[in-house]
Amino acid sequence: MRCEVEEKMAVGVWDWMEGCHLQDVISLHRYSLEGALKRIFYLRRSSLSIEELETILMDEYSFRESRSKESLRIRLQKSLQAQHGPFVSDGDRWRLREVDADALHQEIYDLFQQSKQPMKQGELLRMLQQRMNRSKGELMSKVDLQRDWRFARLEEGEWVLTEWDLDTVDVPKKGKEETKVSQTNDIVELVTHELEGYLDQLAQREQEIPQEVIRMFDLEDLSSIERLMQEKRRISSFASDLREMIAKWSRQTDSVNV
Incomplete structure (x- = not known):
């Protein structure tokens, strides 16, 4: 009844x-x-x-x-x-569209259920990295909140669960200048995360090269060995520049947030 x-x-x-x-x-x-x-x-x-x-x-x-x-x-x-x-x-x-949720997006859904607060994508990525022990680059390439209807983006960039009643959710309101600074910081943060993902890929490639050199040495392929050594030098130089750029942007963002 x-x-x-x-x-x-x-x-x-x-x-x-x-x-x-x-x-x-x-x-x-x-x-x-x-x-x-x-x-x-x-x-x-x-x-x-x-x-x-x-x-x-x-x-x-x-x-x-x-x-x-x-x-x-x-x-x-x-x-x-x-x-x-x-x-x-x-x-x-x-x-x-019907949701075909994978383990990653289900984990994100559970995070929102636990926090009960809006979150920026950069914050989500940091939490996922800690919980799932996966690189930022890998997470950024697989997280797609826009495709999953369970997640809705607010005008200021935060994400919430579509099922939430926003009148009962605490969404901080910002002035125009604060919003501009926040949006700029979010963009810098996302780009920084992506660059860190590239660094991870470069480091992985750098670890693979010595094994390839040994294999080419056994084949007496000197030209391939020279090519691999040149690639290793380029990776080392590029990775150094990337680390310096990431550190610089992170310092600037931190100083703005103080």
Whole structure:
């Protein structure tokens, strides 16, 4: 009996939501466009046309008055049709793609469930590196929160779970200057992580070269040995420059954050 009552209540809620504007139910202005779309589809639990989505988003000032020169309709089409994106079409209607979660993205989902706080991607990568003992470069190449509809990006760059009600989540609000500094730091941090991943790859290659030299020595292939030694010198020089660049950027970012 209780289950029947709960089911009727749930149906009543969805009927009510379908009869009113979705923006009256959810706060969309804090999401990026893709994040807002994920949240809309998550709550609606049904497919929607571009026209219906546009009507919902047009009532949000942040989407209607975007600084983009493209119309909301064009931006919607690009978001929905993005290759390997979180949305799929059923004719002229769109819905969320089924999640095929791997162990890595399930770990990220669990991290959000435990922290109950929005997180930047750089922060996520650091936590994953500690928990999973994997290189930053490897993680950056495999983490794709945009494709997984369970994760929604906010306008300021933080990620949240799409299922969260943002009115109950503490998302720090920043002034314009603070936001600019934060966004710049996030970009520098992501680039730095990527460069560190390249360093890991260079170090791995540098370790492989001596074995190849021995193999070429057994084959008496002197030209290949010379080529390998030149490659090793280039790797050593390039890795040194990368380490210096990463250290410099890290110091500058740390000084800004103080």
